Amino acid sequence: MINVFQNSQYHWTLIAIVVSFFMLFIIQPIFPLIILFALGVYRIWVCRNRELMALVIGILLLVFLNYRSLENQWQSQILMFEEGEQIKSELVINPNHIQQNEDIFYGEGGLFSENEEIIPVIVNYWNKKDIQQDLPDLTASSYVLAIKGKIKRIEANRNFDLFDYQSYLKRKGIAWELEIDQIEGVKVSQSNQSNFFLIQLINLRARLTHYFRRCAQIPLVSIHNKLLYNLNSTTYRDYKPAFMTLGILHFFSISGFHVNYIRNVLTYILLRIGISPSKSKVIVFTVLILFAWLVDWPIGALRSLLVNGFNFLRRRFHWPFSPLDCLSIVYILLLVINPYFIHSLAYILSFLMSYLIYFYQGTNKTHFPIHWQQKMEVTLFCFLFSWPLLLSSSFEINFLQVGIVLIFTPLFEAWIMPAMFGFSTLLLLSQLAPKLLQLIQWLSNIFELVWETFSIHKWVKSGVLVLGSGGFMLLVFLFVLGIVWFYFLKSKPNRAWKLLLLGYLLVIVIYPYLDLRDRIIILDVGQGDALLYKKAFSKKAWLIDTGGKVVNSQNTVQIDPEYAYKNLIPALKAQGITCLEGVIITHPDIDHLGNLSALEQEMPIKHLYYSVITQKSEIWRKINHKFSKNIHHHVIQPGKNIKIKEGDIELLSLNMPEPYNEDKSNASSLISILTIQNRKMVNMADLPLELEEAFLKTFDNRKIDFLKIGHHGSKTSTSDRLLDQLKPELTFISSGKNNRYQHPHPETLYKLKKRGITYLDTQEVGAIEIAHHPLYGWQVKTALKANE
Numbered sequence: 001m002i003n004v005f006q007n008s009q010y011h012w013t014l015i016a017i018v019v020s021f022f023m024l025f026i027i028q029p030i031f032p033l034i035i036l037f038a039l040g041v042y043r044i045w046v047c048r049n050r051e052l053m054a055l056v057i058g059i060l061l062l063v064f065l066n067y068r069s070l071e072n073q074w075q076s077q078i079l080m081f082e083e084g085e086q087i088k089s090e091l092v093i094n095p096n097h098i099q100q101n102e103d104i105f106y107g108e109g110g111l112f113s114e115n116e117e118i119i120p121v122i123v124n125y126w127n128k129k130d131i132q133q134d135l136p137d138l139t140a141s142s143y144v145l146a147i148k149g150k151i152k153r154i155e156a157n158r159n160f161d162l163f164d165y166q167s168y169l170k171r172k173g174i175a176w177e178l179e180i181d182q183i184e185g186v187k188v189s190q191s192n193q194s195n196f197f198l199i200q201l202i203n204l205r206a207r208l209t210h211y212f213r214r215c216a217q218i219p220l221v222s223i224h225n226k227l228l229y230n231l232n233s234t235t236y237r238d239y240k241p242a243f244m245t246l247g248i249l250h251f252f253s254i255s256g257f258h259v260n261y262i263r264n265v266l267t268y269i270l271l272r273i274g275i276s277p278s279k280s281k282v283i284v285f286t287v288l289i290l291f292a293w294l295v296d297w298p299i300g301a302l303r304s305l306l307v308n309g310f311n312f313l314r315r316r317f318h319w320p321f322s323p324l325d326c327l328s329i330v331y332i333l334l335l336v337i338n339p340y341f342i343h344s345l346a347y348i349l350s351f352l353m354s355y356l357i358y359f360y361q362g363t364n365k366t367h368f369p370i371h372w373q374q375k376m377e378v379t380l381f382c383f384l385f386s387w388p389l390l391l392s393s394s395f396e397i398n399f400l401q402v403g404i405v406l407i408f409t410p411l412f413e414a415w416i417m418p419a420m421f422g423f424s425t426l427l428l429l430s431q432l433a434p435k436l437l438q439l440i441q442w443l444s445n446i447f448e449l450v451w452e453t454f455s456i457h458k459w460v461k462s463g464v465l466v467l468g469s470g471g472f473m474l475l476v477f478l479f480v481l482g483i484v485w486f487y488f489l490k491s492k493p494n495r496a497w498k499l500l501l502l503g504y505l506l507v508i509v510i511y512p513y514l515d516l517r518d519r520i521i522i523l524d525v526g527q528g529d530a531l532l533y534k535k536a537f538s539k540k541a542w543l544i545d546t547g548g549k550v551v552n553s554q555n556t557v558q559i560d561p562e563y564a565y566k567n568l569i570p571a572l573k574a575q576g577i578t579c580l581e582g583v584i585i586t587h588p589d590i591d592h593l594g595n596l597s598a599l600e601q602e603m604p605i606k607h608l609y610y611s612v613i614t615q616k617s618e619i620w621r622k623i624n625h626k627f628s629k630n631i632h633h634h635v636i637q638p639g640k641n642i643k644i645k646e647g648d649i650e651l652l653s654l655n656m657p658e659p660y661n662e663d664k665s666n667a668s669s670l671i672s673i674l675t676i677q678n679r680k681m682v683n684m685a686d687l688p689l690e691l692e693e694a695f696l697k698t699f700d701n702r703k704i705d706f707l708k709i710g711h712h713g714s715k716t717s718t719s720d721r722l723l724d725q726l727k728p729e730l731t732f733i734s735s736g737k738n739n740r741y742q743h744p745h746p747e748t749l750y751k752l753k754k755r756g757i758t759y760l761d762t763q764e765v766g767a768i769e770i771a772h773h774p775l776y777g778w779q780v781k782t783a784l785k786a787n788e
């Protein structure tokens with residue numbers, strides 16, 4: 001065994017790379033990954049070291065077997081319940097993973113199955129006004145609830161390239177979500193011989209952090225809680241997007257930075273009071289383990305502890321490993337334990353930043369950057385390799401973040417961390433002297449005033465470059481660019497900076513035009529409509545309707561102002577959309593235009609097309625004054641037929657029969673005919689049956705290829721004559737999952753099936769993309785199938 005380790009010295013980083021490509025290929029088998037894996041294996045093979053090759057094969061086998069075991073467990077969980085099944089059971093609540101207020105609690109729990117096995121689930125419960133239930137503080141101790149509720153599968157994201165919530169929960173072994181209808185009983189969780197120690201640890205952590213969580217409605221407390229103790233809250237989530245924009249979100253994820261800060265400060269104090277270095281190391285390591293437990297073992301803290309532990313053992317027992325080997329061994333060890341880590345952005349970034357710092361220090365005489373130039377270099381070095389990975393979740397790069405982090409990092413270490421520990425002391429003392437809470441609230445008010453006055457995040461947002469989720473080739477290009485810059489930085493710095501600037505200039509100027517596909521995407525915006533149209537080799541994008549959601553406020557119908565940020569806006573950013581050439585509003589229903597106001601605040605819109613009925617509607621008057629004066633408005637008169645975008649988009653506004661006593665909003669729907677590579681698609685909006693006849697007369701006898709079914713598949717649209725005359729090859733329905741209108745109606749689906757016409761419904765498949773690629777031809781894909 002010693003010979004194996006000696007022969008593998010300095011090779012562990014290569015082994016870690018090979019294992020990574022192997023796991024990525026197993027999970028997502030694409031050709032570039034098998035090539036990269038083969039190159040890594042070949043590099044090991046040319047070493048002509050049998051022990052090394054046997055070690056690699058053994059590690060790959062371990063990872064694969066554990067991955068298959070986890071997959072089998074996952075599949076067995078899926079088979080335990082039926083979608084929408086009503087259940088009556090007991091639920092174990094972990095107080096550290098629950099958020100609660102007087103109206104709701106949500107988080108993670110354990111559901112008892114019929115064979116007394118505990119199944120991890122996501123839990124949601126609304127305390128209904130007609131059945132108010134007095135619940136204990138579930139964040140204070142572990143409880144068991146007797147519940148009735150409905151269980152449903154956790155889906156992949158319903159739009160393309162967005163954050164994969166299903167994959168995130170899969171790493172935790174969670175496949176189901178429980179919606180509690182009724183709580184029939186509550187009791188304190190009882191420990192037994194098998195789980196006594198675990199229950200005591202859970203309750204101890206809950207008690208230690210309980211007061212902090214109770215005060216989390218105070219903004220400064222919520223930020224303090226997340227920064228020092230990894231405690232989430234709804235108040236902190238309001239600040240999270242701004243911290244992401246500033247590029248400082250990683251400071252709020254407990255990492256090696258926090259661990260090293262505590263280690264350095266505590267070591268300094270212990271040595272100053274006369275404790276020997278050897279005892280100081282034991283005390284510090286013990287405190288750090290307790291801290292990692294208190295903050296619930298985040299990957300950054302775990303990595304830091306394990307790497308430092310391995311380095312200590314390496315020096316103590318003269319193990320044949322280098323410091324870089326120790327980092328790679330920890331990386332591999334965690335991947336063997338949980339192969340799903342390979343899809344964890346936090347895991348990848350945590351180790352990647354450590355590798356980068358190792359490599360940077362290897363080219364410098366000093367172990368830590370001292371001069372401002374070195375600080376800038378190492379900060380930019382980390383950004384150049386984190387930006388490509390972050391594109392998968394944020395869809396953007398912000399060059400101003402480098403400056404913000406350079407300023408924030410020394411402030412964080414010298415002032416913010418000490419201030420936060422002092423704030424912890426103040427919070428703890430306020431339990432004994434409640435009047436101190438007034439001081440805490442006063443400090444929080446000052447923080448909010450400064451935050452709102454300066455609003456630095458709004459200024460930094462101006463430096464955003466939206467690239468979309470990026471593809472494999474963009475990821476490779478940006479990584480290679482970072483490697484080339486670093487390679488030339490010391491020997492030929494001028495060349496390094498010129499190549500870096502040229503590379504990113506190419507990304508900014510040329511990359512947005514490199515999409516070879518003509519595309520139409522029917523976005524999943526719930527019970528509503530939103531259709532994206534984009535031609536190849538063009539940045540210009542068009543949107544037909546925006547979706548939207550109704551909220552009832554004081555017996556009046558209002559638009560949900562946050563709904564656009566949950567689906568439409570991230571879905572557009574994931575496609576690299578930075579501005580819209582035009583938005584077409586088919587008619588003035590909230591499920592078609594409700595997101596327009598929020599969308600216009602988020603990205604520029606050059607042209608806005610709508611009908612006379614829309615212009616005169618009450619909902620339009622409510623939102624019209626909010627629009628930028630730079631938008632060109634086009635009001636389409638009844639009976640008009642206009643062509644825009646060089647004829648690729650044709651809009652029809654039909655004459656409404658007089659008198660017309662039905663829903664004039666739906667009857668005013670603008671019909672859009674889209675051309676994509678000599679094929680045509682018709683979007684019927686919510687046009688009713690009575691107006692379809694007028695449309696067919698206007699449309700003559702033209703045949704189409706694709707049809708977006710009217711009114712979400714309602715029986716009030718889509719006549720037999722419409723289908724017979726248009727003869728679509730493929731049809732699409734935009735409807736929300738479990739919508740209250742029960743769209744699409746059976747009558748409409750029967751008409752399609754009778755004619756053998758295939759249909760895709762967003763309710764079933766999520767977003768739908770119809771694309772033409774010059775090399776691969778026509779492709780139709782759906783978000784749920786692509787993301788699963």
